[in-house]
Amino acid sequence: xxxxxxxxxxxxxxxSRVVQGLMQEAGVDVLLAFANEAEPQFVRYLSDYWPSFETxxxxxxxxxxxxxxxGPESLxxxxxxxxxxxxxxxxxxxxxxxxxxxxxxxxxxADVIAEVSGGKQVAKAAIxxxxxxxxxxxxxxxxxxEQFGCSVILNGDDLIxxxxxxxxxxxxxxxxxxxxxxxxxMRHVIDHIAPGMTELQVRGLGVSKIYELGAxxxxxxxxxxxxxxxxxxxSRARQKVISPGEMVHIGVGARYEGYASxxxxxxxxxxxxxxxxxxxxxxxxxxxxxxxxxxxxxxxxNIARAYHEVMARRGYLDWLLYGPCHxxxxxxxxxxxxxxxxxxxxxxxxxxxxxxxxxxKAGHGFRVEDSxxxxxxxxxxxxxxxxxxxxx
Numbered sequence: 375x376x377x378x379x380x381x382x383x384x385x386x387x388x389x390s391r392v393v394q395g396l397m398q399e400a401g402v403d404v405l406l407a408f409a410n411e412a413e414p415q416f417v418r419y420l421s422d423y424w425p426s427f428e429t430x431x432x433x434x435x436x437x438x439x440x441x442x443x444x445g446p447e448s449l450x451x452x453x454x455x456x457x458x459x460x461x462x463x464x465x466x467x468x469x470x471x472x473x474x475x476x477x478x479x480x481x482x483x484a485d486v487i488a489e490v491s492g493g494k495q496v497a498k499a500a501i502x503x504x505x506x507x508x509x510x511x512x513x514x515x516x517x518x519x520e521q522f523g524c525s526v527i528l529n530g531d532d533l534i535x536x537x538x539x540x541x542x543x544x545x546x547x548x549x550x551x552x553x554x555x556x557x558x559x560m561r562h563v564i565d566h567i568a569p570g571m572t573e574l575q576v577r578g579l580g581v582s583k584i585y586e587l588g589a590x591x592x593x594x595x596x597x598x599x600x601x602x603x604x605x606x607x608x609s610r611a612r613q614k615v616i617s618p619g620e621m622v623h624i625g626v627g628a629r630y631e632g633y634a635s636x637x638x639x640x641x642x643x644x645x646x647x648x649x650x651x652x653x654x655x656x657x658x659x660x661x662x663x664x665x666x667x668x669x670x671x672x673x674x675x676n677i678a679r680a681y682h683e684v685m686a687r688r689g690y691l692d693w694l695l696y697g698p699c700h701x702x703x704x705x706x707x708x709x710x711x712x713x714x715x716x717x718x719x720x721x722x723x724x725x726x727x728x729x730x731x732x733x734x735k736a737g738h739g740f741r742v743e744d745s746x747x748x749x750x751x752x753x754x755x756x757x758x759x760x761x762x763x764x765x766x
Contacts, residue, residue, distance in 0.1 A: 378551065378588070379544060379547035379548050379550075379551055379631065380544070380548070380631055381544050381545065381548065381631060381632075382544065383457050385542065386421065386422060386457040387457075389419060389420055389537065390420055390432075390434060390439075390440050392537045393405065393420070393434060393533055393534055393537065394434055394435075394436055394437060396533045396536065396537070397434065397436050397500075397533060398436050400500075400528075400533065401498055402436075402498050402499065402500045402528065402530060402533065403435065403436060403491060403494075403496045403497055403498055403499065403524075404433065404434070404435055404490060404491055404499040404500075404519070404524075405433070405434045405500050405501075405502060405533060406431050406432075406433050406443075406499070406500070406501050406502070406507075406511075406515055406530075407420055407432040407433075407434070407501075407502040407503060407530075407534060408429065408430075408503030408507040408508075408511060409423075409424075409425055409429065409430050409503060409506070410425060410429045410430075410506060410508075411424075411425055411426055411427065411429075413503065413506050413705065414430075414632075414704075415503075415703075415704040415705045416432070416502045416503045416531075416534050417430045417432050417442075417503075418632050418704055419534060419632075419704055420432040420440060420458070420534070421440070421442050421457055421458045422455060422456060423442060423444075423456040423458075424455070424632070425445075425448065426448070427445075427447070427448075427469040428444060428445030428446075428447060428448050428467055428468055428469050429467045429508060429511060430442065430443060430444050430445070430448075430452075430467060431443040431467065431503075431511070432458065433486050433487070433490050434490060435491050435492065438490065438492075439458070439459075439460055440458055440460070440490070441458070441460045441461070441462050441486055441490060442456050442460065442462070443461075443463075443464050443467060443481075443483070443486055444461060444463055444464075445463065445464070445465070445467040445469060446463050446465060446468055446475045446478055446480060447468075447469070448463075449461065449463060462481040462485070462486050463481055464481055464482060464483050464486065464514070465480050466483065466508075466510045466513075466514040467511060482518065483514045483515055483518040484518040484521050486518075487518055487519065487521075487522060488522075491522065494522070495522055495523040495524070496519055496522040496523065496524035497523075497524065497526070498526045498528060499515070499519050499524050499526065499528070500527065500528040500533060501527060501529065501530050502530040502531050502533060502534045502535075503531070504530065504531050505531075512527075515527070535708070535709055538703055538704070538708070539701065539710070540721050540722075540723050540724055541703060541723045541724070541725050541747075542723075545633065545703065546723065546725075546747065548631040548632070548633040549633045549634075549635060549702075549703070549725060549745065549747075549756055551630050551631075551633075552589070552593070552628050552629060552630035552631075552633050552634060552635035552745075553628075553745050553756040553757040553758070555584050555587045555589050555628035555630060555635070556593075556626050556627055556628045556635040556636065556637050556757055557637065557757055557758060557759055558587055559580050559583035559584045559587065559626045559628060560580070560626040560637045560639060560759055561759075562579060562583045563579045563580045563583070563624055564624070564639070564641055564766075566579055567616075567622065567624075567641055567766055568616075568766065569616055569617060569618050569643050569644075570615060570616065571615070571616050572611075572612070572613050572614060572615055572616070573598040573611040573612045573613070573614050573622075574611045574612065574613060576598040576611070576616070576622070576624065577596055577597060577598045577611040580596055580598075580624070580626040581596060584626070587628070588630070589628035589629055589630055590629055590630060590631070591629045592628070592629060593627030593634035593635055593636055593706045594625075594627050594634070594706045594707075595610060596611075596625050596626060596627055597609050597610050597611045597625055598611045598622060598623065598624050598625070599611070599612075599622070599623045599739075600616040600620045600621070600622040600623075601616075601617065601620035601621065601622075601738070602736070602737040602738065603737060604621065604623050604733065604737070604738050604739040604740055605733035605734070605737050605738060605739035606739070607695055607696075607733070607739075616643060617643065618643050618644040619643060619644050619645065619647075620643050621640050621641075621643075621646075621650050621738070621740060622640060622642075622643060623638065623639075623640055623739070623740045623741060624638070624639055624640065624641060625637070625638050625741065625743070632704050633703060633704060634702055634703065634704070634705060634706040634745075635745045635756065635757055636702070636706055636727055636743050636744070636757070637743060637744060637745075637757045637759045638729075638740075638742055638743030638744075639742065639759060639764065640654060640740045640742075640763075640764065641764045641765070641766050642763065642764065642765045642766070643765075643766055644765070644766075646763065646765060649734075649738075651763060652688075653690065653693070653732055654740075654742075654763055656684070656688035656690050656732075657730045657740075657742040658742065658761040659688070660681055660684045660685060660698065660730055661728055661730060661742055661744070661761060662761070663680050663684055664677055664680070664681060664698055664699065664728050664730075664753070665728070665746065665752055665753040665755060666752050666753075667680050667752075668699075668720065668726065668746060668748050668749070668752060668753035669720065669748065669749060669750060669751050669752050669753070670720055670721055670722040670748060670749070670750055671719060671720065672719070672720050673716075673717065673718070673719055673720075674710070674717070674718050674719070674720060675712075675714070675715070675716045677698065677699065677712050677716075678697075678712050678713055678714045678716055679714070681697060681698040682694075682714065690732055693732040693733055693734055693739075694731075695731055696713065696729075696731065697712075697713075697729055697730060697731060698712060698728060698729065699726040699727060699728055699729060700712070700726065700729055701724065701725065701726055701727075702726060702727045702745055703725055712726065720748050721748065722748055722750055723747060723748065724747070725745065725746065725747050725748070725756075726745075726746055726748070726753075727743055727744070727745055727746075728742070728743060728744050728746055728753075729741065729743050730742040730743070742761075744757045744758070744759060745757045
């Protein structure tokens with residue numbers, strides 16, 4: 375019998391009901407939750423569907439069943455995956471090469487709005503995925519809403535992000551499973567990395583291992599950076615050959631049932647330089663302090679202050695770009711962040727990536743990262759990878 379964790383159909387239904395309650399409070403009559411292949415979070419949270427090539431949306435009224443809206447080509451795929459039985463195909467959600475589909479009978483977005491609103495006038499509408507929605511879909515949505523007397527489209531991200539911040543037990547089970555895969559894959563990479571490999575080959579060690587262990591995808595496009603260039607906070611692996619004496623940053627992140635996990639560690643190829651050991655030691659000290667401070671009832675700003683204090687004391691304040699944490703879940707990086715201006719209270723079962731990124735002016739840099747859960751007294755480290763100096 376398959377014992378792998380999974381989100382139940384009932385939990386998906388409950389999510390829609392919670393979002394509809396928040397819509398009522400905000401006076402939003404129709405919500406369009408948008409997703410593309412790179413950012414599926416808003417649609418996946420409500421339907422478990424992850425678009426490929428085409429875009430997608432879940433459209434909700436303040437009551438009744440939600441509708442999954444897809445492009446013309448994804449019907450059989452969507453039927454196989456979605457937890458929302460009602461599926462509608464709309465042309466504005468087609469792939470970016472913009473085929474016309476002559477002779478294919480499709481629904482319109484106006485049809486969808488009429489179905490979820492009961493044909494009534496719409497005072498306010500909102501889009502979740504407001505920074506993601508394509509011009510084509512936004513224009514279609516705005517034009518269709520005019521037929522219902524609506525000219526107001528709000529940013530609706532918060533209507534879905536708020537209930538996602540505190541994870542359910544089944545979500546945590548999926549995150550722990552994803553984290554276990556990342557842990558084993560990172561160990562595999564560290565055990566097999568060697569000078570003479572390229573960054574892309576090292577990335578391949580991690581990618582192949584997460585799939586072997588049952589991941590559905592990478593949590594993000596995993597990368598490896600060696601030596602100069604490690605100061606790239608967001609990057610991709612290169613064809614660069616790893617040389618003796620270099621510090622190599624390795625990021626491994628598995629996704630399971632939609633839920634992300636991530637580990638960031640370094641391997642030093644041969645004899646380490648003093649700056650490498652000192653910087654890693656400072657990052658690891660900060661990591662331990664952050665875990666100590668991630669408890670229910672603490673103000674997020676306190677974590678950021680504690681982080682900056684240790685970095686200042688250790689002489690690395692000018693090595694910082696951001697930090698020290700961002701939330702995680704259906705996306706590796708979610709709101710809320712923990713930053714120097716944060717002012718909100720932590721709740722148990724909020725989940726974060728500890729994300730300590732340090733870089734100097736010479737082009738060196740690295741990231742120490744783990745997925746964690748806010749606990750009653752301190753963080754639970756979900757990925758739980760050793761804070762060690764790895765030398766090969």
